Amino acid sequence: MLDVTRELYNALLQERRDAYRDRGITISTRQQYSELTGLRKEDARVAAVYRECEDAALHRLHLAMQAFFRRMKRGETPGYPRFKGYARWNQLEFSHGDRALRFDTLQGRLTVPGVGRVNVRKGRVVPACGRAWIVAKNGRWYACFECERAETPLPATGTLIGIDRGVHVLAATSQGELIDNRAFGERYRSRVARHQRNLESLTLRDNAGRVCNRRDPARKAAVLRLARAKEREANRRRDYLHKMARKLVRSADVIGIEALNLRAMTRSAKGTPEQPGRNVAAKSGLNRAMLDASFGQFERLIGEKAEEAARTIVRVDPRFSSQECSRCGHVAARSRRRRRFCCLSCGYTNHADVNAALVIRGRAQLALSRLPDAGAEPVMQHVAA
Ligand SMILES: [Zn+2]
Incomplete structure (x- = not known):
């Protein structure tokens, strides 16, 4: 097909x-x-x-x-x-969804038109109501159903938190929590590297550096092993981000987050043909880009979960949030000393990223208080400040 x-x-x-x-x-x-x-x-x-x-x-x-x-x-x-x-x-679309691609969740069977009944290994009950797809990925087949999910408001907690994109960690919260996404990534990275080396050893190249044994079964198997190792790493990371996002959304009624234009940021790093960016390939930049990509995903997950739980997301201007003191409001670049923040004016000290999260929390609070119906209905809204 x-x-x-x-x-x-x-x-x-x-x-x-x-x-x-x-x-x-x-x-x-x-x-x-x-x-x-x-x-x-x-x-x-x-x-x-x-x-x-x-x-x-x-x-x-x-x-x-x-x-x-x-x-x-x-x-x-x-x-x-x-x-x-x-x-x-790698995908087949069924625009009429489960009317064509029927999914019997009780028996764990899928009826594919023109193919027949197929057993589904892991399935869950899906209230399918939109399109459906069959997707082939790394030698496995997946069935995807588009569906609507009902809003299920979570009990109010009466808290407002701020989240800052960290420099060394993925994110920090105003409650002092640091969310790292590299700690468990290392373990997988060595596995991925091993598969990468293995693939390299099975690859033959001509003088121009082109691969000449693309169809070699042993090499193809190595390609698949590498792809699966990468997929597992990405799955682990995504799973972790889901859990952290769920935890944050559960813990607060209002979440203040930086309004970021991630697309503009990557553009500035790459530069334009007239003004190419510098040190684009530098390792620190690469790590940074990975953190940014994860943060983008994290932010999206928080948004989705907040919407489902009827929480409020407040997007605030992130400018100088890392240089501002969360206690006295004094702004100075030198207040930030690597991972510590130490205010030049009042002497307040905290972890630099946590301080920034507190600043974001303060800005979110200010933006909310300016709204006409401040604190009335706990409806999901995007507030620009
Ligand atoms: Zn201060």
Whole structure:
């Protein structure tokens, strides 16, 4: 099914490219939709695949083209939609969700149209109501269902906390907690490194450094082992972030967090062709980027869980939050001494990241008090301050 839908996607893209290049004609999605109907009558292989999955491939092409033209209009220089290689096509979409891809949670069985019943290894009851997918990842198959989750407000705790993105740790809370995501990462990193070395030892390269034994079964197995080791590490990290986010959301009614534009930050690190960023590849920068990526994920999880629990998220201006004293408000770059914060004005000392979290907490409190209905309904809201 993956092969057929991928070949179909590529053929439909080819048709659009050729028509435009040779005749200056734009082929519409509607036109290709009816062509697909004709093709299914002629080609048994295409007909054997569930129609909805083929429509989804066409829809994916439609979206890719739309995105391309939208960016052209804005004066950008986007790349033309590309043909999909084997490695870049790993999911089948069922736009009608569980009406097509039926999931019997009692028996742990999935009915895949055109394939039959498949046992599901780990499943949970899903209130499916949207689209569904079958995803192939590192040699395993997954079934995904889009669903809506009801809001279940958590009991009020009467607390407000601030969270700061740390320099050495992932995040610090105003309650003095430091959330590290590297402590357990080390263990996995050595495992990943071992698989990486193993793969390298099985790889043959030509003079230009290109791999010449891509199809070697032993090498392919090593590639898979490395991918799985990386996946396990990412799973562990995500699981940990889920737990920490859940804990934070449970502990406070209002969470103050820095309003960050992560995209703008990565852009500034990379620089532009005119003004390339410096030390982009430096190791510290790399660690930093990893921390940032994890923080982005962490922030998103906190947002999702806060929404589900009807908690309030207040996004505050993070400027100088690491240089400001949380007790007296004095701002000085020299108050920060590595991991310690020591106020030059009043002598207050604390862990630098915890101090910053306290500053963020203070700013969140101020932003809330300025709202007209301060402290009324515990509704999830994004407050810009
Ligand atoms: Zn001070």
